[in-house]
Amino acid sequence: MAIVERDSELGVLAAGARAAAGGEGAVVLLEGVAGIGKTALLRQGRAVAEDAGLTVLAGVASALDRDFPFGLVHQLLDPELESAGGERRARLLAGAAGQAASVLDVGAAAGGQGGSGAADPAPTHAVLHGLYWLVANLAEERPLALLVDDLHWADLSSLRFLEFLGRRLHGLPVLVIGATRVGEPGADAELLAALAGGPAARVLRPAPLTTDGAGVLLATTLGEQPEPTFTAASVEATGGNPLLLNELARAAAESGLGGREQEVARLAELGSPDLAAAVERRLSALGPDAVAVARAAAVLGERATRDDLAALARLDAVAATAAADRLARAGVLEAGGWTFVHPLVREAAQASVPPGERADLHGRAAARLSAR
Known part of the structure; x- marks a missing residue:
């Protein structure tokens, strides 16, 4: 799906990547309703971070993992520890970072906060401090980007860590980019608000597409530029939501529509796009x-x-x-x-x-x- 009318958001992501590459961390939160384009922007965030020379660690929160403490942290950090040789692993977990071993090490001592229990107790300050220093040690090797989609489904322990990290990014070459859906049942609104309100945080709320932007998106699926009346009808049917516009365009193409004014009545027959x-x-x-x-x-x-x-x-x-x-x-x-x-x-x-x-x-x- 084409990314249109997102130049401002892309500029903020690129600036955050450049800042992290230069030694100054930032948090960028992409917030909005389902289908507004957060995931597409997150993918662009990965691209600009890689272009800026950052190591990218990514995770996707899910309802299935929500009851597993530090499940999202495992997604982000386990690959680096698992691929590290003994010497590098020891260096990454040296000093205060050693406290992170209680939740990340496979061979952690009993009584750590890792494991697969359904409880999600508040992590201790020592564990959060240890995870912070593990991230700092990784970033010392090379500036780092942590990318998280569906942040509203993150387990509480991981969300607490991201909020903890977000308040300590001054002078740390780490960019955190998260995408979160507004109004999602079960999401921890207080922690998400704290993350968004951190000193290094910037919240982006992508707007619905205008008729001009919708016309560009429709053209990529229809294969030709739609006429203004057709585009306006499509925007009215979808509220300018990029994902729903794309689905409506797909349905229109499958029905043989080319985006012409005389096809508006047939477009209406398709009804509001039902994604499911x-x-x-x-x-x-x-x-x-x-x-x-x-x-x-x-x-x-x-x-x-x-x-x-x-x-x-x-x-x-x-x-x-x-x-x-x-x-x-x-x-x-x-x-x-x-x-x-x-x-x-x-x-x-x-x-x-x-x-x-x-x-x-x-x-x-x-x-x-x-x-x-």
């Missing part, structure tokens, strides 16, 4: 293997391996990979993996699962991830 229904139709057309893989990917999340995905979908690895490729060509998954093109598409895939099957999928996914 559109995704379900797209999945059904791709066959049962694709449906099974999409549902498994929606439950497992980005940290799943190909073997996890195949096992949950009850397919062999070759069939699961082929189904994932079909889903990518259909605009459901990103190419080359099982990351959904947008969190709302993932939620729509989950919503298509019958309740009984959904409970079974979640139970089997939780057991497999916990065992691994």
Whole structure:
């Protein structure tokens, strides 16, 4: 999906990356309703951070992980520790950073705050301080960017750490970029507000697209520039929401519409875009293997391996990979993996699962991830 009318937001992200590369940290929060373009901006944030020479560590919070203390912190920091040799690992965890071992080390002593219990106790100051120094040690090697999508679903321990870190970024070459949905049930509004109100924080709230911006986005899907009346009708139907505009454009293209004024009445016949229904139709057309893989990917999340995905979908690895490729060509998954093109598409895939099957999928996914 094209990114339009986001020059201001892109400028702030680029400035944050340059500042972190120069030794001064920042927090940038992308806040807004579902489908407004936060995830697309987060991907651009990754690109500008990499261009500025930052090491990028990324995570996606999920409802499945919400009850696992420091689940999001594990996503962000585990890969660096797991890939580090003994000497580098010792250096990263030296001094005060050693307190982080109680939640990150596989071999941590009993009684640490890690593990897979459902409780989410408030982390001690020593643990937060240790995680801060682990991040500082990583940033000393090379300026760092921490990217988090769906921050509203973060476990409380991880959210407390990000807020703790956000108040201590002066002189630290670390950029934190998070995307959060407003008004999400279960989100810790107080902690999110504290993170947004930190001394190094900047909150960006992408606006709905204007008719000019909508015209550019519609043209990328329709293959030609829509006429003004058609564009205006599309904006009215979607409220200028980029994701919904994209879905409406896809439905229009599938119906043979080219964006002309005389087609406005036919556009109205398509109705308001129902993302869940559109995704379900797209999945059904791709066959049962694709449906099974999409549902498994929606439950497992980005940290799943190909073997996890195949096992949950009850397919062999070759069939699961082929189904994932079909889903990518259909605009459901990103190419080359099982990351959904947008969190709302993932939620729509989950919503298509019958309740009984959904409970079974979640139970089997939780057991497999916990065992691994």
